[in-house]
Amino acid sequence: MAWPLIIFWAFAGLAIASALCCITRVNPLASALWLVVTLFSLAALFVLLDAQFIAVLQVLVYAGAIMVLFLFVIMLLNLGRPGPTDLKGPLGVAVGVLLALVLLWQLGALRGVAPAEAIQLPPGAMARVAAEQGMVPAVARPLFDAYLVPFEITSILLLAAIVGAVVLAKRTL
Amino acid sequence: MLLGPALAVSAVLFTLGVAGVLLRRNAIVIFMCVELMLNAVNLTFVALAQRLGVAGQVFVFFVMAVAAAEAAVGLAIILAIYRHRQTVNLQNINLLKG
Numbered sequence: 265m266a267w268p269l270i271i272f273w274a275f276a277g278l279a280i281a282s283a284l285c286c287i288t289r290v291n292p293l294a295s296a297l298w299l300v301v302t303l304f305s306l307a308a309l310f311v312l313l314d315a316q317f318i319a320v321l322q323v324l325v326y327a328g329a330i331m332v333l334f335l336f337v338i339m340l341l342n343l344g345r346p347g348p349t350d351l352k353g354p355l356g357v358a359v360g361v362l363l364a365l366v367l368l369w370q371l372g373a374l375r376g377v378a379p380a381e382a383i384q385l386p387p388g389a390m391a392r393v394a395a396e397q398g399m400v401p402a403v404a405r406p407l408f409d410a411y412l413v414p415f416e417i418t419s420i421l422l423l424a425a426i427v428g429a430v431v432l433a434k435r436t437l
Numbered sequence: 438m439l440l441g442p443a444l445a446v447s448a449v450l451f452t453l454g455v456a457g458v459l460l461r462r463n464a465i466v467i468f469m470c471v472e473l474m475l476n477a478v479n480l481t482f483v484a485l486a487q488r489l490g491v492a493g494q495v496f497v498f499f500v501m502a503v504a505a506a507e508a509a510v511g512l513a514i515i516l517a518i519y520r521h522r523q524t525v526n527l528q529n530i531n532l533l534k535g
Contacts, residue, residue: 272439276446283450283473287457292465299469302450306476313443315483318497322479325501330472330508337512338465341519350462350526360459364452371448384488387438393491403494411495418502425506432513435520 272312279305290351293344296334303327314390317399443484451477464515464525468508475504 282301289295303326310319338344351357393402407415454477457470479497486493519525 268439269442272442276442279446280449280453283453286473287453287460287466287470292463295466295469299473302473303476306480309443309446309480310483313439313483314487315494315497318479318483318494321498321501325505326472326476330505333508333512334465334469337516340516341465341525343463343465343525350466352460352462357460360456363459364456367455368448368452371452379485379489385490387488390487390491402491403498406491406495407498410492411499414499418499421506422502425509429509429513432510432517 268312272309275305275308275312279309290349291344291346292338293335296331296338299334300327300331303331314394316394317403438487440484440488443480447477447480447484450474450480462527464518464527464530465512467527468511468515472504472508475500 279302282298282305286295286298286302289298303322307319307322307327310316310322352360390402397405451474454470454474457473458467461467461470479500482493482497482500486497515525518530522530524530
């Protein structure tokens with residue numbers, strides 16, 4: 265087996281195992297830290313999939329900023345101490361697992377579907393674009409060109425989120 | 438090519454996120470499971486970007502911006518609920534229950 269494939273499955277297994285731990289740990293603090301492990305392994309998978317810039321963003325934005333926000337709120341609400349489990353009862357767990365398995369089966373049913381050959385790029389096209397233009401320009405050029413309007417709308421979204429968070433977090437709502 | 442394995446891993450991670458939302462009652466853990474689902478979709482985008490052009494990676498960028506906004510507002514809402522109810526257990530937050 266080729267090395268990239270071995271590394272891929274190692275990090276994929278780590279991501280799935282830590283995601284499993286994330287949804288089963290009783291302590292929210294442990295859940296959050298397992299989620300950080302998942303996010304880091306996903307960043308490794310992004311590198312293997314020729315998306316180095318996205319991998320760096322993943323570590324900076326998700327593992328660095330969003331998860332710190334989560335941990336901050338968990339500690340602010342003092343939820344880190346051991347307490348009773350918040351898992352649903354046996355019936356709830358059975359129904360939840362059943363629904364999840366149905367979803368997985370439905371996703372698995374899409375296995376044979378592939379995008380039309382006509383719109384597919386030749387293998388290695390992403391790596392070649394990155395080698396020609398550099399990793400960041402390859403993503404940044406379409407962002408400021410074809411996707412300029414969504415990019416600007418994102419800034420309005422972030423502004424609205426800032427205002428909303430400040431208003432919601434005020435002592436008297 | 439890693440496209441097939443990446444899509445499989447992404448499907449499993451998304452399912453785990455859905456299972457977490459269905460199984461847990463802690464609002465913050467449910468929120469983290471939503472982040473897990475967003476990440477699974479990001480993996481799909483990145484995997485398909487290899488064959489369908491760099492637009493997939495641009496969309497991951499947008500998903501991250503939306504996730505950041507969602508986390509900020511959602512956690513502020515959880516803080517506000519905690520201040521009123523002294524709990525983040527969804528079983529005790531039943532204002533809409535008939």
